[in-house]
Amino acid sequence: xxxxxxxxxxxxxxxxxxxxxxxxxxxxxxxxxxxxxxxxxxxxxxxxxxxxxxxxxxxxxxxxxxxxxxxxxxxxxxxxxxxxxxxxxxxxxxxxxxxxxxxxxxxxxxxxxxxxxxxxxxxxxxxxxxxxxxxxx
Amino acid sequence: xxxxxxxxxxxxxxxxxxxxxxxxxxxxxxxxxxxxxxxxxxxxxxxxxxxxxxxxxxxxxxxxxxxxxxxxxxxxxxxxxxxxxxxxxxxxxxxxxxxxxxxxxxxxxxxxxxxxxxxxxxxxxxxxxxxxxxxxxxxxxxxxxxxxxxxxxxxxxxxxxxxxxxxxxxxxxxxxxxxxxxxxxxxxxxxxxxxxxxxxxxxxxxxxxxxxxxxxxxxxxxxxxxxxxxxxxxxxxxxxxxxxxxxxxxxxxxxxxxxxxxxxxxxxxxxxxxxxxxxxxxxxxxxxxxxxxxxxxxxxxxxxxxxxxxxxxxxxxxxxxxxxxxxxxxxxxxxxxxxxxxxxxxxxxxxxxxxxxxxxxxxxxxxxxxxxxxxxxxxxxxxxxxxxxxxxxxxx
Numbered sequence: 031x032x033x034x035x036x037x038x039x040x041x042x043x044x045x046x047x048x049x050x051x052x053x054x055x056x057x058x059x060x061x062x063x064x065x066x067x068x069x070x071x072x073x074x075x076x077x078x079x080x081x082x083x084x085x086x087x088x089x090x091x092x093x094x095x096x097x098x099x100x101x102x103x104x105x106x107x108x109x110x111x112x113x114x115x116x117x118x119x120x121x122x123x124x125x126x127x128x129x130x131x132x133x134x135x136x137x138x139x140x141x142x143x144x145x146x147x148x149x150x151x152x153x154x155x156x157x158x159x160x161x162x163x164x165x166x167x
Numbered sequence: 168x169x170x171x172x173x174x175x176x177x178x179x180x181x182x183x184x185x186x187x188x189x190x191x192x193x194x195x196x197x198x199x200x201x202x203x204x205x206x207x208x209x210x211x212x213x214x215x216x217x218x219x220x221x222x223x224x225x226x227x228x229x230x231x232x233x234x235x236x237x238x239x240x241x242x243x244x245x246x247x248x249x250x251x252x253x254x255x256x257x258x259x260x261x262x263x264x265x266x267x268x269x270x271x272x273x274x275x276x277x278x279x280x281x282x283x284x285x286x287x288x289x290x291x292x293x294x295x296x297x298x299x300x301x302x303x304x305x306x307x308x309x310x311x312x313x314x315x316x317x318x319x320x321x322x323x324x325x326x327x328x329x330x331x332x333x334x335x336x337x338x339x340x341x342x343x344x345x346x347x348x349x350x351x352x353x354x355x356x357x358x359x360x361x362x363x364x365x366x367x368x369x370x371x372x373x374x375x376x377x378x379x380x381x382x383x384x385x386x387x388x389x390x391x392x393x394x395x396x397x398x399x400x401x402x403x404x405x406x407x408x409x410x411x412x413x414x415x416x417x418x419x420x421x422x423x424x425x426x427x428x429x430x431x432x433x434x435x436x437x438x439x440x441x442x443x444x445x446x447x448x449x450x451x452x453x454x455x456x457x458x459x460x461x462x463x464x465x466x467x468x469x470x471x472x473x474x475x476x477x478x479x480x481x482x483x484x485x486x487x488x489x490x491x492x493x494x495x496x497x498x499x500x501x502x503x504x505x506x507x508x509x510x511x512x513x514x515x516x517x518x519x520x521x522x523x524x525x526x527x528x529x530x531x532x533x534x535x536x537x538x539x540x541x542x543x544x545x546x547x548x549x550x551x552x553x554x555x556x557x558x559x560x561x562x563x
Contacts, residue, residue: 032478037478040475040478040479041478041479041482043548046547046548048553057550061511061512061515061551062510062511062512063492063511064472064491064492064493064500064511064512064515065472066549066550066551067550068550068553084548084549084550084553085548085549085550086470086471086472086548086549086550086551086552087472087475087493088472088473088474088475088491088493089474089475089478089493090493091472091475092475092548129493
C-alpha cells in the first residue's frame, strides 16, 4: 500500500533526532490519535541550517516527517512556510488516502516550529508577510 | 536466506498439504454439481456428506445440525439475523459482549437500526466476560445471546458453558463464535450447551471461503441466503465441494492432533512471551495469562505505534498484527484493547503474535532480539519516549 519512496523514508528516515541548541521547536498531533511529530531546527539569519525530528506514529507519519525535513533543510524560512502537505506527499510518490493526514501533520509541524521561532524573535506573526494563517493559536 | 517467520495464525493459516491433496480432485475430476443426479454429481454429494460427518464428529453434533457456509462471518450473520427474525414474536432484545468480532458486533449494530435493542456486556480487565454479568442482562424479551468462545485479539477463553447453563433455564437461544477455538481448545456443542456455533476452515489449516454454522435441532432460524434447495433448503448456493472437503479433512486433523500440537505451540509461545516481557522494558501483556488460547500472545509496547512496528518487523521477516488505529482502518485503536481498559496511546502500540504449527523453538532468539531491536529503534524516534526519559532521569 506504500510507495517505494515511503518505505525508503520509513526504513531509513533522514534527520532523526534532536538538534542541540535548537532555536525553533514545533510539536503537533496527540498520542490519543496515534500521531505526534516534533521538529527541531537551528535557524540562522532566517535560514534553516539544521533540522531533525522525532515522531510517534505509523509508517507514513515517520516517512512524511523525514521527507518534510529534507524539503526545507537549508531553505529560507519564507520558503519553508510555503511547504504544503501535497508537496510532501508528492515527493514521497503519493500516499494512500487514509494517510494524507500524516502529510498535513508534517506541514503543520514545520510551520509550528518556524512560528515559534518568529514569536521568540518578537515578530508579530499576524502581520508577518509569509505567515498568513500559518500559525495556529 | 530470507527469514519467513509467520506469527499471524489467528488471522489465517496455510492449508495443510494433505488437506490440499484431498481437495484437488473436487476441482478437476469430480467437479459435478452435488445437486445433479448423474454420477459425478452424486460423488460430489457423497463427499459433501462425508465432510458433514467429519465436522459433526469433531464438535460432537449430529450430521443434520451442520450447515456449510461461505465463511465464519456468514455463519455469524446467519446465526444472529436468522435467529432474531425467526423468533421476533418473543421480543427484540439481544445480548452480546463488547469484545466480539466485528462480524457479530456490526451485525448487532445493523439490527439496532432495524428496531432491535442490543446490550453490550462490558468485559473484565483480564479480557474475560463475566457469565453473571451476561445473565444479569437477560429480560423477558431477550431472544438471543451471542458470546464468542475465544477472543481473536487477546486469545481469552470465555465461560461459554456457564453462560449456556444459565440461559437454558430461561430458554434463550445462545450463539457462540468459535472461529478461534477449533483445533486450539476442546469444542463439544453438547458439553457446552450452545444452540448455534460458527467456525471457519482457514483458521485450522483448511481453505479460506468455507465455514460452518451448527444449528441445534429444533432451533428456529430464518434463511440468510435464499435460492436453491441446498443444505436441506436452509442455505442456497451451489456447494463449494472442494472447500467443504478441505474443511472436513482439516477439522478432523486439527481435532485429532490438538493435544500434541497445542502443547508444542503453547510451550514455544510461553518461552517467547517470558523473554519479551523480561528483555523489553515498558511492555504490557494484554489478556489473562491462563485462560488463553495456546498460540496467542498480545503485547503493548509503550511509546511506539503498531503499524510502524509491523512494517519494520516485516522487513526482518517476522509477520504479526496490531490493534493500532492505522492497521484497523479507523481512527480508533482496537475495540478489544480499549474494552480491557488500555488507554488509546498504549493500545496504538500493540502487537499480536499468534504462534502456530510451523512455529519453531529455534526461532525464538531471532524473534525476541528482532522485536527488541525494532522497538528500541522506534522508541529512539519517539517524542513520547523522550518525554518519559526527561521525567524519569534515573532510567537509561
